[in-house]
Amino acid sequence: MIDGKKCIGILTSGGDAPGMNAAIRSAVRTALYNDMVPVGIIRGYNGLLEKNYRIMDSPSVSNILKKGGTILFTARCKEFYEEKYRKIAYQNAVEIGLDGLVVIGGDGSYNGASYLSQLGLPCIGIPGTIDNDIACTEYTIGYDTAMNTVLELMDKLNDTSQSHHRCTVVEVMGRHAGHMALCTGVACGAAAIVTEEEPMDINEMCEAIFYARSRGKHHFIIVVSEGVGETDKIARDIESLTGIDTRAAILGHVQRGGSPTLRDRVMASEMGNYAVHLLANGKGNRVVAMKDGKITDFDIQEALKMHKGLDMELYRVMQEIV
Numbered sequence: 001m002i003d004g005k006k007c008i009g010i011l012t013s014g015g016d017a018p019g020m021n022a023a024i025r026s027a028v029r030t031a032l033y034n035d036m037v038p039v040g041i042i043r044g045y046n047g048l049l050e051k052n053y054r055i056m057d058s059p060s061v062s063n064i065l066k067k068g069g070t071i072l073f074t075a076r077c078k079e080f081y082e083e084k085y086r087k088i089a090y091q092n093a094v095e096i097g098l099d100g101l102v103v104i105g106g107d108g109s110y111n112g113a114s115y116l117s118q119l120g121l122p123c124i125g126i127p128g129t130i131d132n133d134i135a136c137t138e139y140t141i142g143y144d145t146a147m148n149t150v151l152e153l154m155d156k157l158n159d160t161s162q163s164h165h166r167c168t169v170v171e172v173m174g175r176h177a178g179h180m181a182l183c184t185g186v187a188c189g190a191a192a193i194v195t196e197e198e199p200m201d202i203n204e205m206c207e208a209i210f211y212a213r214s215r216g217k218h219h220f221i222i223v224v225s226e227g228v229g230e231t232d233k234i235a236r237d238i239e240s241l242t243g244i245d246t247r248a249a250i251l252g253h254v255q256r257g258g259s260p261t262l263r264d265r266v267m268a269s270e271m272g273n274y275a276v277h278l279l280a281n282g283k284g285n286r287v288v289a290m291k292d293g294k295i296t297d298f299d300i301q302e303a304l305k306m307h308k309g310l311d312m313e314l315y316r317v318m319q320e321i322v
């Protein structure tokens with residue numbers, strides 16, 4: 001409690017994602033609206049260990065809806081893997097006066113949130129990652145913006161590939177999940193999409209190119225998800241096996257930045273609001289999720305045990321429309 005009011009901490013942790021600021025803004029404004037004190041914790045769990053925080057007011061989150069990145073900064077905090085440091089973080093949270101904590105991040109960050117909940121600080125996770133790789137939720141904040149960034153870049157690569165009758169092998173982010181690769185590949189008319197879930201060997205990639213050529217195509221985009229890697233080698237091998245001029249393009253961290261799309265801003269606003277209401281209602285150790293198009297919540301440990309595969313219906317469609 002601060003000044004006799006319930007106090008809600010907010011932090012961003014792990015990899016950043018566009019829309020995190022919209023979630024922060026929503027959590028801060030929801031707390032204020034409901035007569036609670038919002039506290040921004042700086043640089044993820046490090047901020048709890050260092051007691052690096054600031055009390056937020058309404059103007060402190062003005063004009064951040066459209067900003068990429070996170071005004072609270074984010075970090076990986078290796079100390080959090082050790083119980084000794086998690087106990088220090090918990091003690092610091094008590095001393096700051098926190099009654100609950102909103103953690104915006106990926107499933108790694110949920111582990112930290114779950115431990116803190118067990119120690120006695122109710123925590124709510126909000127899915128913030130461009131990879132959409134959190135099993136319990138159909139959608140993660142940042143996914144739409146990142147995919148639109150990829151699409152814009154792929155369209156440009158497509159233009160130059162077309163001019164030169166070239167093949168371009170494009171590596172997109174997603175860590176070990178192929179959701180970004182599949183969706184953006186469909187949206188840009190890729191000749192093949194290679195993911196860890198649906199791998200292809202080099203001969204299958206060449207066959208896909210020959211198939212597309214048999215349908216009248218002279219330029220080809222092959223989308224490779226980050227976890228598959230070896231993008232340069234794939235490009236070299238395609239060129240030597242097909243004789244088609246082939247280039248590799250690794251899109252990299254540009255995919256993490258930029259102003260969030262409408263979808264990310266709205267989703268982040270809804271999830272930030274929902275998380276604070278869970279804490280206000282005495283809930284903890286929960287994660288906010290979208291299920292069947294509706295916002296809901298799950299126990300963090302149950303959420304971490306869930307599994308999410310690729311959208312195989314979309315994969316099938318892609319194969320038929322090359």
Ligand code: ADP
Nearest residue numbers: 014015076077080081105106107108109111112
């Ligand atoms: P993300 O949240 O994007 O999946 P990470 O996996 O890097 O990113 O996790 C972010 C941070 O969450 C870590 O640096 C660490 O502080 C905390 N964390 C991750 N996994 C655990 C764990 N098993 N136990 C405690 N804390 C964890």
